[in-house]
Amino acid sequence: MVNSSLRTLRDLPGVDDLELKSLMKPRFADPDVPEGRDEIDALSIAIFGLALDEAESTVRPADWDGIETLAPADMAEAFEAEGWDVTDKRRKPLRLLPHLALPLALAMRGVAGELPFHAEPAQEKSDWGSSLAADAKRFTKR
Template identity: 55%
Template sequence: MTSKPALRRLIDLPGIADLELKALMKRDFAEPEARAEHPEIDECATALFGLTADEADAAPRPADWDHIETKPPAAQVFAFEDAGWDVTDDKRRPLRVLGHFCGPLWLAIRGVAGTLPFQAESDAPEAWVSKLAAEASRFRKR
């Protein structure tokens, strides 16, 4: 039996938590028009995914593209989870800044444009390795 890998959390990526806090303090920050006034949004998207939200909007899509990025954030949460990403806050609400990052993230996840941020492999042993080590320890004590 294989365990499902842990979801990558969008809010844990560099800069996202700071932008989410700004969106919490100022509701207009989460609106698409905020990218013109706040260049740090595009800077963060470029640093993380290699393209801005506007570049993601202009990127050509494959013929079978489902336009998931245009759906409301709440509707995208489960689709992101299926793709291995958690795009919610600690209270399981979609991030306020998700609208700025869903386009670049979807394109990167699906390999259409941009890149996903590097993630180091976990050095924690899998559950069966730990269980095997515990059983071996008990055996040696007998």
Template identity: 60%
Template sequence: MSQSPRMRRLIDLPGIADLEYQALLKRAWAEPDARAKFPEIDACSRAAFGLTADEAEAIPRPDGWDGIDQQSQARQIEAFEAEGWDVTDDRRKPLRMLDHFSTQLWLAIRGVAGELPFQPDDEQPDAWGASLAGDAARFRKR
């Protein structure tokens, strides 16, 4: 399955790659009770989504909520991709830290609580503007 050019990657959010690296070195970072031991996880969550995992769990779900945040990682990966998010590593395996951030990301994607980090619309330079700049340079040379 190829990654869409507009797909956002969870690991690219500030701090997530560092936590993923910590979980690679020490499995305890990815354990469910790791937030109590490592406050960096909650700090990263608050910086990225505006709320921690505990705060996200306490938020009442709207009517019709499908419980996607309680599904298996495999099911969530498919659903995240459908929403334009890649939550896997470079080998297409779920991030070790995914369980610490998936609920916040679901709430933010669906507009229930929290926020999605800002991303510019297009990182590529505008072809029209580049063409215009080239035309202006050629005009000045005449």
């Protein structure tokens, strides 16, 4: 079960479209020789303001944990612990994850790039005011 307070990578603009492309054409997001490197790079720039090559050349802090080098399943767990759901609808790591993990990690930790704006979920209105009005109405009828 997915924690509803997690930010979801696949919900960011363009991610789901490229994920579908990589599903239809597995070489599109192949970690070794991706055919879609230019499109994935453009997506990374659009979302995080950080190109894939820029992310690779970014100097990481001394306490960097190397989250981007983990196996995809381990990466998904590590990102979830930091508040991000990086899985598809079937809870499998995204095919684009090996490419977007480093830019995401750098942005979420404030090292380089930036995270896209995320509005806080709307607060549910409580009904205490309406019950107060009903109580007052009953009181005045007495």
